[in-house]
Amino acid sequence: MTIKDARTPASSSDASANGRADGSADGASAGAGGAAAGKSIGWHKGYVTGPEGSRSDLRVPVRQVHLTNGKAVTLYDTSGPYTDPNIDTDVRRGLAPLRENWIIARGDTEEYAGRPVRPEDDGIKHTSPRGGLRNLDAVFPGRPRQPRRGRAGQAVTQLAYARRGEITPEMEYVAIRENMAPEVVRDEIAAGRAVLPANVNHPEIEPMIIGKKFLVKVNANIGNSAVTSSIEEEVDKMTWATQWGADTVMDLSTGRNIHTTREWVLRNSPVPIGTVPLYQALEKVDGRAEELSWEIYKDTVIEQAEQGVDYMTVHAGVRLPFVPLTANRKTGIVSRGGSIMAAWCLAHHKESFLYEHFEELCEILAAYDVTYSLGDGLRPGSIADANDEAQFAELRTLGELNTIAKRHNVQTMIEGPGHVPMHKIKENIDLQQEICEEAPFYTLGPLTTDIAPAYDHITSGIGAAMIGWWGTAMLCYVTPKEHLGLPNRDDVKTGVITYKIAAHAADLAKGHPGAQDWDDALSDARFEFRWEDQFNLALDPVTAREFHDETLPAEPAKTAHFCSMCGPKFCSMKISQDIRREHGTTKTEIEEGMEQKSKEFAAAGNRVYLPLAD
Amino acid sequence: MTIKDARTPASSSDASANGRADGSADGASAGAGGAAAGKSIGWHKGYVTGPEGSRSDLRVPVRQVHLTNGKAVTLYDTSGPYTDPNIDTDVRRGLAPLRENWIIARGDTEEYAGRPVRPEDDGIKHTSPRGGLRNLDAVFPGRPRQPRRGRAGQAVTQLAYARRGEITPEMEYVAIRENMAPEVVRDEIAAGRAVLPANVNHPEIEPMIIGKKFLVKVNANIGNSAVTSSIEEEVDKMTWATQWGADTVMDLSTGRNIHTTREWVLRNSPVPIGTVPLYQALEKVDGRAEELSWEIYKDTVIEQAEQGVDYMTVHAGVRLPFVPLTANRKTGIVSRGGSIMAAWCLAHHKESFLYEHFEELCEILAAYDVTYSLGDGLRPGSIADANDEAQFAELRTLGELNTIAKRHNVQTMIEGPGHVPMHKIKENIDLQQEICEEAPFYTLGPLTTDIAPAYDHITSGIGAAMIGWWGTAMLCYVTPKEHLGLPNRDDVKTGVITYKIAAHAADLAKGHPGAQDWDDALSDARFEFRWEDQFNLALDPVTAREFHDETLPAEPAKTAHFCSMCGPKFCSMKISQDIRREHGTTKTEIEEGMEQKSKEFAAAGNRVYLPLAD
Secondary structure (H helix, E strand, C coil), X not given: CXXXXXXXXXXXXXXXXXXXXXXXXXCCCCCCCCCCCCCCCCEEEEEECCCCCCCCCCCEEEEEEECCCCCEEEEECCCHHHHCCCCCCCCCCCCCCCCHHHHHHHCCEEECCCCCCCHHHHCCCCCCCCCCCCCHHHCCCCCCCCCEEECCCCCCCHHHHHHCCCCCHHHHHHHHHHCCCXXXXXXXXXXXXXXXXXXXXXXXCCCCCEECCXXXXXXXXXXXXXXXXXXXXXXXXXXXXXXXXCCEEEECCCCCCHHHHHHHHHHCCCCCEEECHHHHHHHHCCCCHHHCCHHHHHHHHHHHHHHCCXXXXXXXXXXXXXXXXXXXXXXXXXXXXXXXXXXXXXXXXXXXXXXXXHHHHHHHHHHHCCEEEECCCCCCCCHHHCCCHHHHHHHHHHXXXXXXXXXXXXXXXXXXXXXXXXXXHHHHHHHHHHHCCCCCEEEECCECCCCCCCCHHHHHHHHHHHHHHCCCCEEECCCCCCCCCCCCHHHHHHHHHHHHHHHHHHHHHHCCCCHHXXXXXXXXXXXXXXXXXXXXXXXXXXXXXXXXXXXCCCHHHHCCCCCCCCCCCCCHHHHHXXXXXXXXXXXXXXXXXXXXXXXXXXXXXXXXXXXXXX | CCHHHHCCHHHHCCCCCCCCCCCCCCCCCCCCCCCCCCCCCCEEEEEECCXXXXXXXXXXXXXXXXXXXXXXXXXXXXXXXXXXXXXXXXXXXXXXXXXXXXXXXXXCEEECCCCCCCHHHHCCCCCCCCCCCCCHHHCCCCCCCCCEEECCCCCCCHHHHHHCCCCCHHHHHHHHHHCCCHHHHHHHHHCCCEECCCCCCCCCCXXXXXXXXXXXEEEEEECCCCCCCCHHHHHHHHHHHHHCCCCEEEECCCCCCHHHHHHHHHHCCCCCEEECHHHHHHHHCCCCHHHCCHHHHHHHHHHHHHHCCCEEEECCCCCHHHHHHHCCCCCCCCCHHHHHHHHHHHHHCCCCXXXXXXXXXXXXXXXXXXXXXXXXXXXXXXXXXXXXXXXXHHHHHHHHHHHHHHHCCCCEEEEECCECCHHHHHHHHHHHHHHCCCCCEEEECCECCCCCCCCHHHHHHHHHHHHHHCCCCEEECCCCCCCCCCCCHHHHHHHHHHHHHHHHHHHHHHCCCCHHHHHHHHHHHHHCCCHHHHHHHCCCHHHHHHHHHHHCCCHHHHCCCCCCXXXXXXXXXXXXXXXXXXXXXXXXXXHHHHHHHHHHHHHCCCCCCCCCCC
């Protein structure tokens, strides 16, 4: 196992001039409060506490960027304890269970023996010629734990608490994090317009919220497949993705060691983890979709809920009568979960077992506070198939299921497409909001054209920004490898950064309070030639600095009042500063002063550029 | 000089399995007609002729992609003769003057001695301690030529011809290229809604059109600055940019050798070349903005018009009374041309000489058919400054100037911002279209957030796609180096590809006839596991193939009916194909056949995945 190194990015990664390599941040000031210092050069990990009267055990992580003009900018931080030099993390022990006391204090859950872990949970069959885990020492060695679930008759979901008018510590935490009143957080959850994914078996997370009133969130997918990848890589991808700003991570593993990989990921993840239980269930029946059954699926959901999965994609909207609607599509069914369920329905000529057992599934999810992510199994896989009958038939079904889930106090979000040309995007979010009573929309892209494999982070980043502006609460990233292969570290980073851009652009367009502070701070730094501040405020400080240094590597160029675009002889920013300095900052001052100043300016030699020139 | 190699990309670049390295294409079939074969594996350069009755000397280049199912897809091609193996190009001779006969045949222009080239055209002063061209052998050696201009009293612009009802060979050429009727091309130009930039001194270009009724175009900027770069690099950047799909190129050189660099670029460019004459004029006064004068500017415009520059950015909208409007901006004036003019206005406390001499400038441009690109010198340089009083005051002035230009038969487009959050983008295009009587809008991005230096191709690609959808005719690319340094080859490619995505996404959203054919062809290939066809149809075939091979390098994986995402055990595409094959392709067939087939399917073993599995 070489996971440990991957988990300590501050020491193992490229050390920039400021001794850091990460750039995780999200678009708003995180509010006032006391901050405990981490590193002090360029930026440090800080913690914000609530206003007077808040719980004393709420310490919300932020990234504080220290500017050379003495000011500081506070940014949203998803990177977890790994970027705090005062916390000694150990990937074999897992993160500290931040929420454990809160969960226990509520007194509505109980520990129990739990479902025994079986070889087939990791894809190992008695009949398998290969057998055994790939790494025998891969079983997570961390602290012993028993799963926890709601006591009989107890509704233990954040939705249930919110509906009762309670503000949980988790809600208070996200209120500080989002710079919102706790009552707003509670009311949005109670109305089903936001979810706070927080399985009682995942106490390690730093709570976060997904809803259109809050900052737009980004999900990064990881997951080993049958073809390639390993546990080490997946855990590393998780910490890497959150370091750059992923708000949640979905573990979409499909090969062997699924159970074990997930355990490592969960115990070490500071963000909510999502899964598609159907993938593991399919492994348990050796890939034979028709051999799936409600019992196998249910067992898998319980297995994952006991481990602490925070939200699960459930393709219960792929109903038997919808399968024929896909027959004339350009690209048929492209959702893996969707096609598994379609194959099952066809093989048995029966209604989907997920649809038929949905109420029972709700009871299970409610017992652990697992959030539904109702999957769009019939999402379009090409521009030609966007917004067709199959897609919207399923969406209407998701609306029905959303109502049922809410009746069971299960938090619910709705997944969306896919491949959609720009002019058809708004219909998706408008219809989803109407049909699903404003439940959070969680979309993959959408990709706005099919012609650019290797650049689908961009084809989809365009759609993601737009649909985020129009109300989508979380954006599932797409990496440059989409359609072509499995993402590596660089692809994960590129995907996350692209989607942080889309999310922040959406926050700006929505007029999210405080979102523009970040842009303003960076633009001020740019105008005032504070190069170090520009780098430190950048979404990706490492690359910004590298790109600058490629053209002008010398250290003085970082304090120079010019850049490589125009060179020292003429700089438009410089001229604007001259205008401001010479002629005042208000319109009247300038008008009054202009004629007089123009004479002085001429007398002084009229040089609008620096003496460095030529 | 090592330009020649850079000019023969097919031989010098990475040879993929199909012996090609380029991916230039644009979103539509280019129509019917005879095609002369170039290469025959994967794709070849073809030429399309017009319908019955067309001129016989019209051969419009296209890229024809040959699919493994025997079909072919015809794509727009901007790469020029360089990708035609039957044409022996020589960078020292320049391209063949395709349009020369057409220009001569019109009989309304004359050759003349022209303005003598002076050392200061290349930034060389008698007083300069350095003196001399950087490369003495850099002077373009190609065929001797004299400049040409309209005979006295003759209106020699495409706008003048269109208004007279004439369909020029250039118009016919673009009609074939865009798969439109020549009358539509003529009428759009006549109405001022489209421009066909084609200086009578740039006969080498393959005519193209910029207007909202046509495919959205992409401009790439190149240009050596005072700090770095060389002639070789700039010519190479031009051919590299057009190879990947740039429809026009702006030469924004600001250092020495400006005149000579431009000559090489023009003589070798198959696409229209744009410039900002003010940059060179400023060099002539050694960077002292206040020493600029109408005479120096006019002389520079004539110099460049004689060389063959097809369109010129003119910042005549930066008027004296607007300068104070920028004083309280977050980032002042960020346009280089805008700040030069603002500095001049302030220094003299006089109205802009460009504004005051605009009619005279129109007469010069009309004599060569140089197209105006009326510059937005007061465009916002940050989210905070978007859509402010300064910006819109200038836009209203551009509306006035547009009317004057049209009176002189000068083709005109209008430049637009800049940094604009998503919710403020539409106002820009709507206002521009209203104020400027639907003259083509030509925008830089816009960048939808300021927080991501090193990723501004993406922050701006989002805005570019949206504003393209809403009617912008040409998108000026932004590279990853924006705000940080000068773009290298990789940056130019990334910028062009990103903007081709934005332009094509816009074509789709506008419902441009035929645009979706490309997406459909690629999606068909994807659904049918024709990997080679997916690569060949991709906007960037080289990277698409590389990414695929990174995960599954073996040759059989290119014919395999699965990919690395799901592996061989389960593939959603495969299941959809099974559904289609087993159950028919119409809804009725499927409904009838489903129950029967589900029995057979079960009897046959029910395996929905391939036997390659585990």
